[in-house]
Amino acid sequence: MKSIFIETDTLESQLKxxxxLRPFFEIQCFSINLNSITQQTDSMSKRYFKKKIEEFKKQTQKDNFFYLIHEKDKWILLDEEQNSLMIDFDEDHLNYRRKSAGKNDLLLKAIGKKSENILDVSCxxxxxxxxxxxQGFTVESFERNPxxxxxxxxxxTSSSRNEIKSWPIYFLDSQSDSFDEIVKQKNFDVIYFDPMFPEKKKTALSKQEMQLFKNLVGSDEDAIEILKRLLMYGKKVVVKRPLRSEYLLEKPKMTFEGNSIRFEVY
Structure with a gap:
């Protein structure tokens, strides 16, 4: 079981x-250092993180762990290599404010004009x-990494965007019984699947963030089995893939290709 060190500014956030995360990680918790991380310069923060990670390595004799920090409604995740990642839907550094490319937007073309309800099974x-x-779609999402x-x-929870606050996100994967229940009970027009593959190049993440994310979730080696299961529901399925990669299954009904990615429609 992988270790995670949690450092927070409140007891409430620590307990949360x-x-x-307790069922999935070996956990150690700390109260945050009085030197406010978010008030430090970038260089000071990097030195703080580096020092803490070196302390954890000595303490645990492990070279593989995560370090989760909470301060002022922000959660920052680091790994043992000091790669860092923060999700903030109100900021745009991960392209959360991306605008549509209009009639040339590949994802919207693949989803289709008549679609309204979307299920993202790989959030x-x-x-x-x-x-x-x-873009005005109703979206529900699944994520299987805790x-x-x-x-x-x-x-x-901390977002100020109304469409984000009402967005249902479920912690489950395609092998869960709840997956079947949700898909069968709700009238989704499209199921969207974006499996993680090592060769995927086009991304809004920086190299550091991408390295941490890969370290965290790995590759979706069961992508073929997931797609087979999705097709059993008889709904339109859109799969995002690197442009030069092979099809997961048989050739799709249609594809929409860009410079480095394509969307396959089944």
Whole structure:
């Protein structure tokens, strides 16, 4: 079981993280240092993080762990290599304010003009889900990584955007019985699937954020099995793939291709 060190500015935030993440990680909690991280310069913050990570390595004799910090409604995640990631739906550094490319927008073309209700079964950092919400679609999302789900929910709670606050995010994967229940009970027009693959290049993440995210979630090695299950529901399925990659299954009904990615429609 992987270790996670949680440093927070309030007992409430500490308990919130500890209670949810306890089944998935070995957890140690700390009260945050009096030197406010968000009030420090970038160089000071980096030195603080570096020092703490070195302390954790010595303390645990482990080279593989996560470090989760909470201060002033912000959650920051770091790994043992000091790569960092923060989800903030009100900011735009992860492209959460992306505008539509109009009639040339590949994702919107793949989803289709007549679609209204979208199920995103691989939410990840929520970039595509948030974009679709901003375009007026009704979106519900699944995320199966507990730490990613936790960060999504906390960012959703602190967001000032109305479409984000009312956005349903579920912690489950395609193998869950609840997955079947939700898909069958609700009238989704499109199921959207964006599996994580090592060769995926086009991303809104920086190299540091991408490295941490890959370290956290790994590759979706079961992507083929997931797609097979999605097709059993008899609904339109849109899959996002790197442009040069092979099809997961048989050739789709249609594709929409960009410079580095394509959307496959089944």
């Amino acid at each position: 993280a500890k209670d949810f 990840g950092l929520g970039i595509d889900s948030v974009f679709l919400l901003g 730490l990613v789900y936790f960060l999504l929910e906390q960012a959703k």
